[in-house]
Amino acid sequence: MAKLQKSIDKRNALIKATIELVNNNGFHATPMSKIAKMANVSPATIYLYFENKQDLVNQTYIEVKAEYTDYAFATYKDTMSVEDGFKLIWHRIADFKLKECENAMFLAQCDNTPMIDEPSRLEGIKHLQPLVELWARGKTEGIIKPISDYILYAYSINPLSFLMIIQKRGDFQLDKTHIEEAYQSAWSSIKVCN
Amino acid sequence: MAKLQKSIDKRNALIKATIELVNNNGFHATPMSKIAKMANVSPATIYLYFENKQDLVNQTYIEVKAEYTDYAFATYKDTMSVEDGFKLIWHRIADFKLKECENAMFLAQCDNTPMIDEPSRLEGIKHLQPLVELWARGKTEGIIKPISDYILYAYSINPLSFLMIIQKRGDFQLDKTHIEEAYQSAWSSIKVCN
Amino acid sequence: MAKLQKSIDKRNALIKATIELVNNNGFHATPMSKIAKMANVSPATIYLYFENKQDLVNQTYIEVKAEYTDYAFATYKDTMSVEDGFKLIWHRIADFKLKECENAMFLAQCDNTPMIDEPSRLEGIKHLQPLVELWARGKTEGIIKPISDYILYAYSINPLSFLMIIQKRGDFQLDKTHIEEAYQSAWSSIKVCN
Amino acid sequence: MAKLQKSIDKRNALIKATIELVNNNGFHATPMSKIAKMANVSPATIYLYFENKQDLVNQTYIEVKAEYTDYAFATYKDTMSVEDGFKLIWHRIADFKLKECENAMFLAQCDNTPMIDEPSRLEGIKHLQPLVELWARGKTEGIIKPISDYILYAYSINPLSFLMIIQKRGDFQLDKTHIEEAYQSAWSSIKVCN
DNA sequence: GATGAATGAGGGTTCATTCAT
DNA sequence: TATGAATGAACCCTCATTCAT
Structure with missing residues (x-):
């Protein structure tokens, strides 16, 4: 039990170190030795938990992505109205991206470079x-524009990644009003105009 | 003269090679030797034109960025109406991002990773x-939402980067209709609702 | 008792695994962890039975060598005539080398590389x-050439190692006739010509 | 010219170092760094001349093997009688194995371990x-035993490898008389008895 | 200006061995 | 006795950069 816990702790420490270092330096500029040092283990120990560097990053990606979507949909119920549902999910995503900054940055970097393998x-x-299902419902009900999900995503969700990046970089600080403005833009871009 | 031209050719070949290789492999997985080989030059020659690898990428970034904005604003005149002006610029940007795919991908990768230095x-x-000036005029005229340029950019321009990436990745192919839908979303997200 | 047997079993399993793995990969390409795995033991357990890797290989060598010579001389009696005695021993050696292939290969590899330490x-x-004693007798009786035992060994016994290796490698398959021909060559090379 | 010569010199130094170190320590116990040091080059330089460690050893093997056979057959002419021809070749081989000890040891180690790849x-x-052709002629003329070349080789040529190894190891020193005795044994083992 | 050979520093990974349990 | 987790040292190899030509 104590042993298992120690193992889990080490694995988590490695994942955490990976996120932080890759965020700051990028995948290839992050040596395994530094990851090991930050996680307070020997470089060789990494290979007890992960097959190799690629596997370490892949697993980190999958884990963080799961955390992200879990958070995004945690309080959503498909009995909600389309607008309420979208508003909820959008705000959860915004919350995650702007508060769990490290994790969100990591995802953004993975999604924008050839760093993660296809599977x-x-x-x-x-x-x-x-x-996706919420949008489908929204299209049926004539509330959401009948256009590709990719475009819906590009305009309603993806901009948050950009805002997160510039906030992380220190160029811009989002307060509650900004968030509300952003939500209005997101919703305007996908809702059917009356 | 002929000599100068040869020099310019080499520099251009190096920049082109850098873009292609960094797009496909990322910054750190792109060795100088490969860049040299693709540009048909000796590795040592690179250092006649650029201080080091970082400088090569920086200069490439600046050059491509200039090309991008030149294209974006080439036919724009500040005598146009706000809506016409935005429409024009947006479509030029879309054009560039979806047609000059290699260049646009390179910019996206630079903007999303710690690859380019701050200056x-x-x-x-x-x-x-x-x-930025167009938006300022739009805000004065009550046509554009009175919100931060960062948010305006995030919702009206940045989504094109996302669409370009997934198109490059082969997940989605944009035709004229998609472009029009995208433009409507972009415009909806920043224009003042009547 | 049961406990002692289990210990012996483990030791034997380790020796067997060592032989097989070293045969196929060589000494340095055989990790202790693989030996452990093949013997169904933990790597740490090896160190309960052997001091270190070198000791494991040394002991394996000595053990297999003893098995080899035990087999070679098992039915020999020094009351036999020199020719009968040599014929018997030679065929026993041939038997061992060609049938106990794994063991013989291991010995050959040890004898031809700087893998085993001098002691x-x-x-x-x-x-x-x-x-050696048989040969001494043979020399006294004028049946065996009065030359160095090293040379006698080189020509009458050592060739079997070569034949074993190429058989193991699949280049050549020895049947009974070949064995007889080989024996004739061996005997011809050391007997005094009439 | 001077440059080319320097390249050849380096390559030769690397091959020589490989032979010496592999002889003394075996393939896997010979680090590239030591080979580099002995050849007075940087480790990275090795990779200008050879693809990797395996390639270095393969090429060394092929080169030494060619040297060996060139020497063996240098003065042989197929107009010689079978016995004269064999005597000549045998003595050339003996010469090489006992005088070019390092090279011959290297070949022996390569031939007896899974160190060299099949091609x-x-x-x-x-x-x-x-x-092989000489033996074929000898068989036709009824001078050489009509048996497999593998067996002929095992008894007439291969024993020299054994003698070389034990001489290198210091156990036994061959003088002219020993060589002559060895030759007699070799010839006895393959010639047709009258 | 242009090069190809050369390299030191450092990267990912493996492995013999140890130690807490 | 037996273990599996842990590790430091070392290995092979790569690469940004330099230098003699």
């Missing part, structure tokens, strides 16, 4: 299903 | 001035 | 005493 | 053709 990327995508 | 990034940003 | 090598050699 | 081994074998 892991696909693994990460399928978690967004509830949002 | 070069700032250098790249300032070219967007005309758009 | 163990000497330990292994002294078991050939009966053959 | 290189085959490359090395084909050089023995003249000896």
Whole structure:
């Protein structure tokens, strides 16, 4: 029990170190030795938990992605109205991206570079299903524009990644009003105009 | 003269090779030797044109960014109406991102990773001035939402980067209709609702 | 008792695994962890039975060498005539080398590389005493050439190692006729010509 | 010219270092760094001349093997009688094995371990053709025993490897008389008895 | 200006061995 | 006795950069 816990702790420490270092330096500029040092283990120990560097990053990605989507949909129920549902999910996502900054940055970097291998990327995508279903419902009800999910995503969800990045970089600080403005823009871009 | 041209050719070949290789492999997985080989030059020759690898990428970034903004604003005139001006600029940007795919991908990768150093990034940003001025005019005229330029950018321009990436990745192919839908979303997200 | 047997079993399993793995990969390409796995033991357990990797291989060598010479001389009696005695021993050796292929290969690899340390090598050699004595008798009786035992060994016994290796490698398959031809060559090379 | 020569010198130094170190320590116990140091180059330089460690050893093997067979057959002419031809080749081989000790040891180690890859081994074998042809002629003329070349080789040529190894190890020193005795044994083992 | 050979520093990974349990 | 987790040292190899030509 104590032993198992220690193992889990080490694995978590490694994942945490990976996120922080990759965020600051990028995948290839992050040596295994530094990850090990930050996680307070020997470099060789990493290989007890992960097959190699690629596997370490893949697993980190999948884990963080799951955390992200779990958070996003935690309080959502498909009995909600389309607008209420979207509002809820959107705000949860915004919350995650702006508060769990490290994790969200990591996901953004993974999604924008050839860092993660294809299987892991696909693994990460399928978690967004509830949002896709909500949109489908919204299209049927004539509330959401009848256009590709990719475009809906690009305009309603993805901008949060950009805002997170510039906030992380220190260029811009989002307060509650900004969030509300952003939500209005997101909703405007996908809702059917009356 | 012929000599100067040969020099320029080499520099261009190096920049082109850098873009292609960094797009496909990322910054750190792109060795100078490969860049040299693809540009048909000796590795040592790179150092006649650039100080080091970081400088090569920085300069490439600045150059491509300039090309991008030049294209974006080439036909824009500040005598246009706000809506016409935005429509024009947006479509030029869309054009560039979806047709000059390699260049746009490179910019996206630079903007989403700690690959470019701060001074070069700032250098790249300032070219967007005309758009910022257009938005300022739009806000005065009550046509554009009175919110931060960062949010305006996040919702009206940045989504194109996302669409470009997934198109490059082969997940989605944008035709003219999609572009029009995207534009409607972009415009909806920043225009003042009547 | 049962406990002692279990210990012996483990030791034997380790020795067997060592032989097989070293045969196929060589000494340095055989990790202790693989030996442990093949013997169904923990890596740490090896160190209960052997001091270190070198000791494991040394002991394996000595053990297999003893098995080899035991087999070679099992039915030999020094009352036999020189020719009968040599014929018997030679065929026993041939038998061992061609049938107990794994063991013989292991010995050959040890004898041809700097894998075994000197003391163990000497330990292994002294078991050939009966053959040396037979030759001494043969020389006295004028049946065996009066030349160095090293040369006698090189021409009458060592060739079997070569034949074993190429058979193991699949280049050549020895049947009964080949064995007889080989024996004739061996005997011709050391007997005094009439 | 001077440059080319320097390249060749380096390559030769690397091959020489490889032979010496592999002889003394075996393939896997010979680090590239030591080879580099002995050849007075940086470890990285090795990779300008060889693809990797395996390639370095393969090429060394092929080169030494060629040297060996070149020497063996240098003065042989197929107009010689079978016995004269064999005597000549045998003595040339003996010469090489006992005087070019380092090279011969290296070949022996390569031939007795899974150190060289299959293609290189085959490359090395084909050089023995003249000896095979001599034996064919000898069989036709009824001078050489009508048995497999593998057995002829095992008894007439291979014993020299054994004698070389024990001489290298310091156990036994061969003088002219020993060589002559060895030759007699070799010839006795393959010639047809009258 | 242009090069290809050369390299030191460092990266990912493996492995013989140890130690707490 | 037996273990599996842990590790430091070392290995092979790569690469940004330099230098003699």
